[in-house]
Amino acid sequence: MTSKYDALVVGAGISGCAIASAFARQGRHVLVVERSLRELDRIVGELLQPGGVAALFQLELAHCLRGIEATPAERRVGRSFHHGRFVSNLRAAVSSQPGVTLLEATALELLRDDRTGAVVGAACVRSGGIPEKYYASLTVLADGASSNLRSRYARDRPTARSHFWGLEMLDADLPHPRYAYGILGVGSPVLMYQISARETRILIDIPNEVYCQLGTRKSVRDYIRQRIVPTVPPSVQPSLRQAIKSGRLRSMPNSQMPSTRNKTPGLVIPGDASNMRHPVTGAGMTVALKDAALLAELLSPARVPSLADIQVLREMRRFHWQRKAYSASPNILAQALYLLFVSEDPALIIMQQGFIRYVQEGEQNFAEPAWITGGLVDDPLRLFYHFFKIAIYSIRFQLQQIVWLKLPAALFQSVLLFGSAIAIVWRPITDELQL
Ligand SMILES: Cc1cc2nc3c(=O)[nH]c(=O)nc-3n(C[C@H](O)[C@H](O)[C@H](O)COP(=O)(O)OP(=O)(O)OC[C@H]3O[C@@H](n4cnc5c(N)ncnc54)[C@H](O)[C@@H]3O)c2cc1C
Known part of the structure; x- marks a missing residue:
């Protein structure tokens, strides 16, 4: 069977649903291919930052937060929920839109035009079926x-x-x-948020080398009991002990990957398939939704009447650079925050303490970093401002604590601290600048 659509979207997750919906609203015919339409049961994507909620409104999909016990979080503007329930709502919203066909099938490979190298669709297989080819002007790889x-x-x-x-x-x-809640500065970063009226998710970051030493799931439970329980608020400890004893313990890799500019005609790669950052700041869905909103704008029929047009490739160049406006800050922040808080470098331990004191000093220090984390302020320069202000604040705080005799050593330590602070943002910054 062969078909021709304006767009073929591989994956009905966060970005796939959002893009399919936006394209359909613009009058395009869209085929969405998803390998399983059952409700997802995953420990990812449960906290949607305020910036992501705003993007949902922009995409006219905010109603998907209804009926899933989505708990207001982060100053009552973000939401937390069961990921699977939210994605099921997105899928229901998309499949009810005119112009969208949602198909349960696995994409096996992308089809290419031998002559031009352009992607022209995908070979997909339904459960128990044989592979079929589906053709579209544009293929969106949102897997x-x-x-x-x-x-x-x-x-x-x-x-x-x-x-x-x-x-x-x-x-x-x-x-x-x-x-x-983000519990930082006590070893493994820990996140905690309600995902329904009665359920609260706790996520504990365990470095791969620590897991290699632990070796078994039972040892992971013991590790959480001994190392993590004392760090959570005392009122939460009984529920955590109970969850350790009888709850389902699941893990997911905290992957990171810089984005690549797509140069293949006929193809768009949004969301996690193109760019990932450590999930410590819960930014992935927000970036994926903003990708959908930007693509809908760049590829709107007013700018690109046909998705088969070569103009799409030019818009992809714009997409690569314009998405930095909202993806660079979360990418750099997540990597820097993670590296800062898992570091055992004495200079960075001083900065960890400085960071905590800095945000505790009050609204004037806390508000803007919270907006940056929440995806409401996207300007990387504001991120660097706060990051280096914290580095200087930590140095000042350290110097105030020492006796005069130790001043030379403390000054040396301060230089090391500043150098280490630069080192942890350097790699994510260079990742962002890659062509
Ligand atoms: C541990 C962890 C916690 C996280 N917590 C948060 C959080 O709290 N907040 C947040 O914003 N982000 C969080 N993230 C990141 C977030 O989950 C992702 O950024 C987001 O899900 C990306 O959306 P996506 O549409 O790109 O991919 P996905 O949501 O993963 O969607 C991909 C879809 O493609 C389908 N698919 C894959 N291959 C094929 C194929 N060959 N054929 C057909 N279909 C296919 C899959 O079944 C899936 O439905 C977390 C990540 C991790 C690892």
């Missing part, structure tokens, strides 16, 4: 973090230094219900 179709088109491979290990706590007594 997420574990994409096995992107390798030909991406310069980099995903790398993961750690995994998030997740448990679900029942009736956890959170000191501030409806707020998301």
Whole structure:
């Protein structure tokens, strides 16, 4: 069977659904291919930052937050929920739109025109069926973090230094219900947020080398009991102990991958398939939704009447650079925050303490970093401003604590601190500047 659509979207996850919906609203015919339409049961994508909620409104998909017990989080503007319920709502919204066909099938390979090299569709297989070819003017590869179709088109491979290990706590007594918690500065970063009225997710970052030493799931449970339980608020500890004893313990790699500019005609790669950052700041869905909004703008019928037009490739160049406006800050922030808080470098430990004191000093220090994390302020220069202000604040704080005799050593330590601060943002900055 062969078909011709304006767009073929591989993957009905966050970005695939959002893009398919936006294209359909613009009058395009869209085929969405998803390998499983069952409700997803994953420990990823459960906290949607305020910037992501704003993008959902822009995409006219905010109603997908209804009916899933989405808990207001982050100053009551972000939302946390069961990922699978949210994605099921997105899929239902997309499949009900005129012009969209949602097909349960696995994309096996992308089809290319031998002469031009352009991607012209995908070979897909339904359960128990034989492979069929589907053709479209534009193929959107939105198959997420574990994409096995992107390798030909991406310069980099995903790398993961750690995994998030997740448990679900029942009736956890959170000191501030409806707020998301990040527990930093006590070894493994820990995230905690309600995903329904009674359930609270806890995610614990365990570096790969630590897991190699632990070796078994039982040892991971012991590690969480001994190392993590004392770091969470006392009122939460009974629920966490219970979850360790009888809850489902699951893990996901914390992958990161810089984005590559797509130069293949007929192809677009948004969301996790093209770019990932450590999930410590919960930014992935926000970036994926903003990708969808930007693509809808760049490829709108007013600019690009036909998605078969070569103009699409020019717009892809714009897409690569314009998405930096909202992806660079979360990418750099997530990598820098993670490296800062897992570091055992004495200079960076001083900066960890400085960071915590800095944000505790009040609204004037806390507000803008929270907006940057929440995807509401995207300007990387504001991120660098706060990052280096914290480095200088940490140095000043350290110098105030020491006796005069130790001043030369402290000054030397300060130089090291500043150097280490530059080192942890350097790599993510150079990743962002890659052509
Ligand atoms: C541990 C962890 C926690 C996270 N927590 C958060 C968080 O709290 N907040 C946040 O914003 N982000 C979080 N993220 C990141 C977030 O999950 C992703 O950024 C987001 O899901 C990316 O959306 P996507 O559409 O690109 O990919 P996905 O949502 O993964 O969608 C990909 C879709 O493609 C389908 N698919 C794959 N291959 C094929 C194929 N060959 N054929 C057909 N279909 C296919 C899959 O079934 C899936 O439905 C987390 C990530 C991790 C690892």
